[in-house]
Amino acid sequence: MKKLLVLCIFCLQVFAVSSIEEREWAKNEFFLTFLENNNLPLSLYWNLDPQDRELASEIKEGERFQILWDNNTNTIEQVLIPINGSDLQLHIYKNLQGEYTLTYSPISYETQTRILRLNVQNSAYQDVEQATGSTPLARAMRNAFGGSVDFKAMQKGDEVILVYERKERMGERFGDILIKMASVEVNKKARKVYFYKDSFYDSKGKEMESFLLTSPVNATRISSYFTRARYHPILKRYRAHLGVDYAAPTGTPVRSAGAGVVSFVGTKGGYGKTVQVQHGSGYSTLYAHLSRFAAIKKGQKVSQGQTIAYVGSTGMSTGPHLHFGLYLNNQAINPLSVVKITKSELKGKDKQDFQNVILEYEKELQSFIDSNGTNPPKEPPRFERYVEF
Ligand SMILES: [Zn+2]
Incomplete structure (x- = not known):
């Protein structure tokens, strides 16, 4: 309900004397500087507790956000900035006393599952990139297998299937693409991985990634x-x-x-x-x-x-x-x-859960194949800038 209210307030003001400006978050932009440059009170930042300040540092370079301007006074009415990966957006607005206020509010978005199925023509990476217009998706596919698949050994005609999730907000994609399941054939032999609780596993519940972290500081x-x-x-x-x-x-x-x-x-x-x-x-x-x-x-x-x-x-x-x-x-x-000593293998209840998750993916995929589903449309290029940290 709250979300709806915020949205309505936003809409009403559009019909009055306001206009929405869309911007992209600049490289290395500091939130405090953003406030300063836009004549917003710096206290919005200083009044946050440390955890909320840290969150403001997570705004991703290139993130698209909206500013609602009051055209009469040429001042900012509202600002909405999505925080990458948190499902929250930073929201600046004027309260009833007309003072600027900052809160984090949930982003209302829609999650779509998409399925891509193709046969290799050039290379799996290039073909995925070309079919979807998405370099991040091609990278995510390669990364999902954690080095366990030799993509160079794939032959023309080998099949690639990706089940992935994308988020849409106000009719446009935002955030990152998440692979839920990937299947690639190497010489007609399928290799599959499934995403479960922040990691990729093979169908037996063994973790794919051999990348392991140690604690960055001594026991504290x-x-x-x-x-x-x-x-x-x-x-x-x-x-x-x-x-x-x-x-x-x-x-x-x-x-x-x-x-x-x-x-x-x-x-x-x-x-x-x-x-x-x-x-x-x-x-x-x-x-x-x-x-x-x-x-x-x-x-x-x-x-x-x-x-x-x-x-x-x-x-x-x-x-x-x-x-x-x-x-x-x-x-x-x-x-x-990921901070652990050995690769993990799912056991007990987790393994049960995981097997149910696999079944869901497989069912979804089968109905896609049975219904002769078509591949998703290409992503608009402006969303596909890959930001290196
Ligand atoms: Zn922290």
Whole structure:
């Protein structure tokens, strides 16, 4: 109901003297600077608690957002900015007293499942890219198999099937594409993977990914866990935390959670001094609020466990801690689901659940095949810019 109200208010004002401007979030734009540049009060930011400030740092480069302008006074009425991967949007509006207010509200969106089925002409990657207009989808396919399939060994005519999810909001796609099931033939022999609880598994419930993380700091207390959009019953508002916070004294060494290549060293908005590392197979990690960096630079290879920086409290932070983020194909996922020592195999209730999930995918796929379903339309090009962290 609340969502509907907000939408109605938005609509009514459109008919009055307002106009909607669509923009893209600029590279390395800091939310505080955004407020400043648009004559919005900086207190909107300073009044947020640290977790909500961190969330404002998660706005993705290239993210499309809307500003509702009052054309009479040339001032901003409302701003709506989706927060990548959180199912929340940052909403700035004027309250009844006419003061600007900031809240996070759930994004009302529609999830669509799409199925793509094709026979290889050039290469699986190129063909998927060409058929859907989506490079991220082609990358996600390759990453889903975690190196277990030699895509080069695929022959002309081998079949590729992808069952994937996309989100649509206000009639346009937003956020990232998520593969639910992928099947590729190598010399007519099908290999399948299924997405379940943030990881890909084969049909027997064995995890595909051989990429494993170690904890980025020595045993310390976790002060805040990963959460996607969740209504906080006491604070009476929506919150999300797209990483794990480790409380640790300033100067504690921060280690790369996996082997990889440093993709960012510098200051990143509310995250303060930040390091990002790309690990291959679409995974990257983020280390924020650092006090200083070790002797590393962008493009440098780092090994698992190598010290890359030191814990601090830079950016928007109340005390020394490490904010540790993990992304799969640019989508924040729970780091603790991957920080472990061995590849996992589903057991017990999880395995039961997983088998039901597989059945659902297979059923969906079969009805697509039986009904001679057609492939989805191409994605509009402007949505398919791949943003490297
Ligand atoms: Zn955090």
